[in-house]
Amino acid sequence: MDFKGRQERLAEALRRERVDGFLVSHMANVRYLCGFSGSSGTLAVSLTKQGAKLAFFTDGRYTEQAKEQVQGARVAISQTAALTEAMKWLAGQKTQRIGFEASHMAVAVKEALVPVRGKLVPTKEMVERLRMVKEPREIAQIHAAVNLASSVFATVLQSIKPGVPESRVAAELEYLCRRLGAEGMSFATLVSAGARSAMPHGVASTAPIPAKGFVILDFGVILGGYCSDMTRTVHVGAIDQKSKKMYEAVKRAQQAGLDAVGPGVKPSEVDRAARKVLESAGLGKYFTHSTGHGVGLEIHEPPGLRKAAKRKAGQKRPAEAPLEAGMVITVEPGAYIPGMGGVRIEDMVVVTEKGRQILTPTSKDLILL
Numbered sequence: 001m002d003f004k005g006r007q008e009r010l011a012e013a014l015r016r017e018r019v020d021g022f023l024v025s026h027m028a029n030v031r032y033l034c035g036f037s038g039s040s041g042t043l044a045v046s047l048t049k050q051g052a053k054l055a056f057f058t059d060g061r062y063t064e065q066a067k068e069q070v071q072g073a074r075v076a077i078s079q080t081a082a083l084t085e086a087m088k089w090l091a092g093q094k095t096q097r098i099g100f101e102a103s104h105m106a107v108a109v110k111e112a113l114v115p116v117r118g119k120l121v122p123t124k125e126m127v128e129r130l131r132m133v134k135e136p137r138e139i140a141q142i143h144a145a146v147n148l149a150s151s152v153f154a155t156v157l158q159s160i161k162p163g164v165p166e167s168r169v170a171a172e173l174e175y176l177c178r179r180l181g182a183e184g185m186s187f188a189t190l191v192s193a194g195a196r197s198a199m200p201h202g203v204a205s206t207a208p209i210p211a212k213g214f215v216i217l218d219f220g221v222i223l224g225g226y227c228s229d230m231t232r233t234v235h236v237g238a239i240d241q242k243s244k245k246m247y248e249a250v251k252r253a254q255q256a257g258l259d260a261v262g263p264g265v266k267p268s269e270v271d272r273a274a275r276k277v278l279e280s281a282g283l284g285k286y287f288t289h290s291t292g293h294g295v296g297l298e299i300h301e302p303p304g305l306r307k308a309a310k311r312k313a314g315q316k317r318p319a320e321a322p323l324e325a326g327m328v329i330t331v332e333p334g335a336y337i338p339g340m341g342g343v344r345i346e347d348m349v350v351v352t353e354k355g356r357q358i359l360t361p362t363s364k365d366l367i368l369l
Contacts, residue, residue, distance in 0.1 A: 002135055005073040006033055009130050010045065011052040014099065018122050020047045021095030023086055026104035029127035029298045030056070035071045037225060039064045043073060044086035046093035055089050057082035076143035076280045098121040125302060132294060132302050133326035138226065139350055142295065142328055145182075145228035146348050146359045152176040153192050153232060160369055162211040162236060166191040166337065169217070170204035177221045186220030186227040186299040193236070197341040200289055200334060214247075214341040215369075228301045229330050230360050231346035234367040243341070246283065250335050250343040253277035254364070257291055257305075257331040260351055261356040266320045267292075267329075268308035274333040275307075283335040286342075292330040295348060305329060319365050327351045328359075 010033060014022055024043035031037050034056055042334050054073035058066050059082065066075045075224040078085040090098055102122035135144070149245035158174045170189040177185065192202025194213035202216065209215060212234060221230040233250075235243065257274035278287045290306035308320065323329070329351070334344030347360035 001035065001137055003035055007045075007052060007054060007072050007131060010127065012048060013126055013130065014045065014047055014052075015254045017099060017121070017123060017126070019097045019099040019123070021045065021090040021093065021128070022123075023043065023083065023098060023099040023100045024127065025083060026101050026127070028148050029101065029104075029131075031225060032127060032131055032297060034073045036062075036066060038065055039153055040082065040215060041066070042082040042086040044090050046090055046095055048260050052358055053093065053143070055086070057085045057231040065068070068258055070244040071158060071246060092314055097121050099126065100124070106158070106200045121348060128302055131296055133324055134350075135326075138296065139326070139338075141224045141327065142228065142348070143359050144172040144318045145221050145223035146224050146230070147361065148180050148182055148223055149177060149219060149228045149230055150362045151180065151361060153217075153230075156207070156217070157234065157367065157369060159294065160193075160209060160215055160234065160236065163208045165206050166196075167206055169209070169215075170219075173217070173219055174289070174329045177219075182221035182223055183225075186229060187220055190216065190218035191232075192342070193282065195345075197233070197335040198338050200336055200342065200344070209236060214243065214343055215343055218344065218346065220295075227291055227295050227297070229295055229299060229332075229346065229348060230362065231332055231344045232333075232362060232364070232367075233343045233345060234369055236369050238280050239366075239368060245281070246335055246337070247343050248285055249278060249281035250280075250333060251364055252343055253287075254331060254345040254347070257333060258347065258349060258356065258358060261323065261329070261351060263325045263351055263353060263355075264322045266308070267303045267305040268320060270305045270323075270331065271307055280331060285335055286335040286337050288336060289334070293345075296332060303327065303336060325351050325353045 022045040046053045055091030110123045129136035159172045170191045191204035193215040194210035197214040197216045217229040253274040260270045260273035292305035337341035350357045
């Protein structure tokens, strides 16, 4: 990975924000900037005329790991809190305005840092904005994670039978993924069957799969630190016409969303393309979440593909950054009717210079079990 380039781009961003020091406490951002994959540590950045100096602080549990993984920063093993030591180091660098990740720092921690010399400046998504556009190696790693997760789908279908608990299906799915080399799951595996499939975020429960109805499977794996995310919906037993039409409407909406993806397109336009199809099918009110999100070192990253923000009286509509080549996003519209069930279809997509590349290889044709 291009850690030097990432650190240089961060330095440029910090200069634009007029801060000469920066604390990175969110571990996904730490990993992005210097390669450390452990669970505890703080990266400190001090701007100089020549560029930027970086120091990484962690505790004795990670002595060897930090030495092996950290790129472009000196490693310091702290006896006290890493964040405090990082602040002391920045004070020694004579930094005056120290940026910190406001979204990832508890108020109590921030207050504990107040006595340290230097003005604390809250920042928002400084590193996350850099992470939105992926490097070719990142895209290749994400693609590998997508392929691993997709490869178990056909086998998992064999475990979906009436009376089998949803949790058993999830366990089988996760077992297969781990056997193939997944470091873990990107999030708690969602398996929701029958009436429970009307829950957009139906984590697998002990409820048995009914004799008839939709089954939503939403899952992803972590491979090389990068996440994948996919959703497919199948149907157990004979399907009625209302359910079949619902599935086909969601499938068309998902394709409309995919077709809308491209460089220069606003995320809300992708959401609108998918939502319009469901509205025309009379299912608009049953589509209750955004159309997609970015994926990378974390399962939910910017950009979000949601409705355009409403304009307040007398004000312009809030600015919305367009999609760029190299972004990796999901497109996942759904419809959820209480008492009946739900359908969601999700692919991962790379925005390219000329359009998009769909990463998820699994068929979206309706499967009846």
